[in-house]
Amino acid sequence: MSQMHSHVDMLAPVEDVGGAAQPLLQVKGLTKHFPVRGELFGARKTVRAVDNVSFSIAKGETVGIVGESGCGKSTTARLLMHLMKRDSGEIIYDGMQVGRALSLRELRRGMQMVFQDSYASLNPRLTIEESIAFGPKVHGMADAAARALARELLGKVGLRPENFANRYPHEISGGQRQRVNIARALALSPRLVILDEAVSALDKSVEAQVLNLLADLKREFGLTYLFISHDLNVVRYISDRVLVMYLGEVVELGPVDKVWDAPAHPYTRALLAAMPSSDPDKRTEVPPISGDPPNPIDPPPGCRFHTRCPFAEPLCAKATPQLTTLDSTGHQAACYMAIPGSGHSRAPAREEEAA
Numbered sequence: 210m211s212q213m214h215s216h217v218d219m220l221a222p223v224e225d226v227g228g229a230a231q232p233l234l235q236v237k238g239l240t241k242h243f244p245v246r247g248e249l250f251g252a253r254k255t256v257r258a259v260d261n262v263s264f265s266i267a268k269g270e271t272v273g274i275v276g277e278s279g280c281g282k283s284t285t286a287r288l289l290m291h292l293m294k295r296d297s298g299e300i301i302y303d304g305m306q307v308g309r310a311l312s313l314r315e316l317r318r319g320m321q322m323v324f325q326d327s328y329a330s331l332n333p334r335l336t337i338e339e340s341i342a343f344g345p346k347v348h349g350m351a352d353a354a355a356r357a358l359a360r361e362l363l364g365k366v367g368l369r370p371e372n373f374a375n376r377y378p379h380e381i382s383g384g385q386r387q388r389v390n391i392a393r394a395l396a397l398s399p400r401l402v403i404l405d406e407a408v409s410a411l412d413k414s415v416e417a418q419v420l421n422l423l424a425d426l427k428r429e430f431g432l433t434y435l436f437i438s439h440d441l442n443v444v445r446y447i448s449d450r451v452l453v454m455y456l457g458e459v460v461e462l463g464p465v466d467k468v469w470d471a472p473a474h475p476y477t478r479a480l481l482a483a484m485p486s487s488d489p490d491k492r493t494e495v496p497p498i499s500g501d502p503p504n505p506i507d508p509p510p511g512c513r514f515h516t517r518c519p520f521a522e523p524l525c526a527k528a529t530p531q532l533t534t535l536d537s538t539g540h541q542a543a544c545y546m547a548i549p550g551s552g553h554s555r556a557p558a559r560e561e562e563a564a
């Protein structure tokens with residue numbers, strides 16, 4: 210991207226090693242459990258926050274993660290950023306193992322994150338220009354060059370540097386602070402930006418403006434996004450592919466249109482049905498998800514959704530259904546009804562049986 214800013218220096222982006230065909234990020238079997246004390250007699254329990262999660266993100270793609278509060282979205286993001294230690298699993302950035310071929314320091318440039326709380330990443334005692342310049346300076350850029358870059362990026366996120374550079378975080382609105390956080394992330398020339406509920410705290414009109422800004426920046430800087438939100442409308446708008454998480458597991462994954470038009474997992478169907486439609490003709494009277502609210506502490510064995518699923522059969526409680534590829538678009542679901550020959554009464558026959 211340096212060629213687009215000939216008058217301003219940027220840090221060189223972490224090099225594209227594998228070319229377009231190699232995923233920017235590959236996640237295999239990512240797992241994080243938190244030990245907690247139960248309410249009763251302080252018994253030891255386990256929050257299975259992220260459990261054997263696998264997916265990949267192609268270069269230039271926007272992948273969304275949806276699911277109810279507590280399903281493990283933020284923990285997944287923090288693990289990818291190496292902000293906390295994983296129990297197990299692999300995180301491979303452009304074919305490179307972090308800690309081996311790619312240092313943690315380089316990874317932290319190649320992957321940046323924007324959080325829901327717009328104050329979280331900003332030092333209240335630094336001006337906005339200083340906040341944006343901070344990262345590049347840590348990575349060796351001279352003060353004057355880093356400040357020039359900060360001003361350039363303020364313009365890119367729609368904030369006139371002459372009005373904003375010398376202000377402090379508390380002097381601007383939440384939407385403006387999120388623009389500053391986006392500029393701060395871009396200052397390190399990342400290739401992947403993780404947006405964890407980054408627009409969720411904003412008013413609807415401001416949210417729409419920031420979403421448009423993200424789309425523009427993606428194009429201009431050739432970015433790849435992991436976009437986390439509980440808001441399905443927003444995820445559909447921005448994502449190419451989507452992962453649906455339930456109690457720490459990916460239960461469905463695929464192109465966003467495919468998942469929305471033909472959801473294969475009952476949990477995805479319930480989530481979509483519970484979503485308020487903006488089109489009054491399309492509002493349906495679908496009951497909300499029944500059963501106990503999800504609790505990631507000692508989740509049920511087998512399919513974790515079986516306690517709430519209207520289609521649960523005995524096999525569902527016995528073993529965990531594996532994510533299974535359903536078609537050539539890469540649509541996958543972890544539900545026995547979608548797995549040919551699984552033994553569920555609604556499952557399609559195995560191919561050899563279908564003759």
Ligand SMILES: Nc1ncnc2c1ncn2[C@@H]1O[C@H](COP(=O)(O)OP(=O)(O)O)[C@@H](O)[C@H]1O
Pocket residue numbers: 243245256257258276277278279280281282283284285505
């Ligand atoms: N540091 C922690 N210690 C104990 N439990 C945690 C910790 N961080 C997250 N959790 C638990 O892990 C589960 C997943 O949380 P989180 O990833 O924040 O979900 P989401 O972002 O989807 O709302 C929740 O039950 C949460 O309470």
Ligand code: SF4
Pocket residue numbers: 474475476512513514515516518519520521522525530543544545546553
């Ligand atoms: S595996 Fe069984 S319980 Fe789980 S979603 Fe499918 S039908 Fe429902």
Ligand SMILES: [Mg+2]
Pocket residue numbers: 282283284406
């Ligand atoms: Mg979260």
